[in-house]
Amino acid sequence: MKLTLGLPKGSLQEATIELFRRAGIRMTIGSRSYFPSSDDPELDLIMMRPQEMPRYVEQGVMDAAVTGHDWTVENRAKVKTVCELNYSKATRAKSSWVLAVAENSKFRSPRDLRGKRVATELVNATRGYFKKKRIDVDVEFSWGATEVKPPRLVDAIVELTETGSSLRANRLRIIDTVLETTTVLIANKSAWANDWKRHKLENLEMLLQGTLSAENFVGLKCNVAKNGLDRALKVLPALHNPTVSHLSDGNWFALETIIGIDQVKSIVPRLKRAGASGIVEYPINKVIQ
Numbered sequence: 001m002k003l004t005l006g007l008p009k010g011s012l013q014e015a016t017i018e019l020f021r022r023a024g025i026r027m028t029i030g031s032r033s034y035f036p037s038s039d040d041p042e043l044d045l046i047m048m049r050p051q052e053m054p055r056y057v058e059q060g061v062m063d064a065a066v067t068g069h070d071w072t073v074e075n076r077a078k079v080k081t082v083c084e085l086n087y088s089k090a091t092r093a094k095s096s097w098v099l100a101v102a103e104n105s106k107f108r109s110p111r112d113l114r115g116k117r118v119a120t121e122l123v124n125a126t127r128g129y130f131k132k133k134r135i136d137v138d139v140e141f142s143w144g145a146t147e148v149k150p151p152r153l154v155d156a157i158v159e160l161t162e163t164g165s166s167l168r169a170n171r172l173r174i175i176d177t178v179l180e181t182t183t184v185l186i187a188n189k190s191a192w193a194n195d196w197k198r199h200k201l202e203n204l205e206m207l208l209q210g211t212l213s214a215e216n217f218v219g220l221k222c223n224v225a226k227n228g229l230d231r232a233l234k235v236l237p238a239l240h241n242p243t244v245s246h247l248s249d250g251n252w253f254a255l256e257t258i259i260g261i262d263q264v265k266s267i268v269p270r271l272k273r274a275g276a277s278g279i280v281e282y283p284i285n286k287v288i289q
Contacts, residue, residue: 003191003200005043006057006065007036008050012183015087016066022285023207042200051121054079054186063191064201070097070160070181074125080192082185083205087212088162095162097122097179099129100172102151110176113137113156119149120158122179129158129178147172210286218264219282220271221256228275229253235270237263258284 007016017027020038029036029047036045046062053065054077064082072079088095099118101107107116114135119142120126127139142149146157147170158178161167167174185205191197224232229244232255236242242257255276259267268279 001196002042002044003197004046004061004063005204006046006048006053006062006067008053008066008068008183009034009047010049012050012066012088013047016183019085019087019208019211023204023211025207051075057186057188060188060190062188063197064185064187066183066185068181069184070095070122070125070179072184072186073179073181074122076124077186078189079186080189082187082192082201083209085183085185085208085212087183093162094180094182095160096177097125097158097160097181098164098167098174099156099158099176099178100150100167100174101156103171103173105151105155105173107156107175110135116155118156118158119146119154121146122158122160125179126158206288207286210288213287213289214284216261217258217284217287218261219256219284220259220264220267220279221254221282222271222276222279223247224253224255224274224276226251226253231274232271232276235267235274237267258287 007013020027025038025040025043027036027038027045034047036047038045050067051071053062053067054072054075056062057065057079058077066085072081086094099110107113110130110133114137117138117140118126119140121142123139123141130137130139140154142157146159147166150157150172159167164174185201185208187201192201233242236255236257237259242255245254247254264281268281271279
């Protein structure tokens with residue numbers, strides 16, 4: 001059996017291929033091809049714009065897909081969300097669709113836009129946002145270059161941002177957040193009900209989540225004399241407990257643990273002062289708890 005899996009074409013493409021590679025699934029794809037091959041014979045891969053994939057997953061054309069939560073909402077797709085995958089082309093934080101206006105405009109809140117024109121690629125979700133607030137606006141589809149439209153062509157836009165730098169560069173000011181989004185793994189409900197496909201998707205979730213989690217950790221190992229063991233153990237945090245091993249010299253031990261990458265700068269000096277030697281920091285590929 002094979003699992004038909006959609007992968008995002010466009011800005012997320014390289015980040016997704018790299019994530020799968022680090023998870024243990026290597027892909028190759030031609031410059032003009034939409035059908036990658038991989039070293040996993042149980043996967044049937046197809047590249048597609050993430051805007052379209054939720055609809056095809058709902059219809060069963062694909063069993064599953066890596067797409068955006070925003071496009072699942074936009075398509076009103078009835079699918080199973082297997083998991084969130086917190087990565088994007090620039091950061092590991094969630095992105096946001098924001099309501100923005102020209103920085104020198106008089107608009108300060110969404111209600112100020114009553115009767116005005118708003119351009120966006122996320123039309124259905126934007127209409128739902130204003131409907132929920134009972135604000136009557138004219139929402140039109142934007143084919144691109146949305147940031148340059150206010151104030152000459154439209155009064156406001158709803159645009160996706162990770163850092164806000166592009167909006168600031170185009171002299172735009174955010175007045176509200178319409179939708180927070182992240183990359184998600186979604187599945188067709190019938191595929192999810194299939195034992196083999198569900199098991200395959202759960203395996204993918206485990207590998208991908210473990211790979212993303214590993215970015216926050218490093219491995220640390222060192223040697224410590226018997227009389228300094230207790231001091232060193234008090235310095236070291238761990239996911240559970242550090243591994244303590246006897247060395248051939250009965251008066252020495254080897255310690256090994258996993259720590260948060262942001263802890264390294266404080267722990268390594270303290271560990272050295274506690275009597276540890278041969279301290280080695282190394283990257284890890286996966287953390288699966």
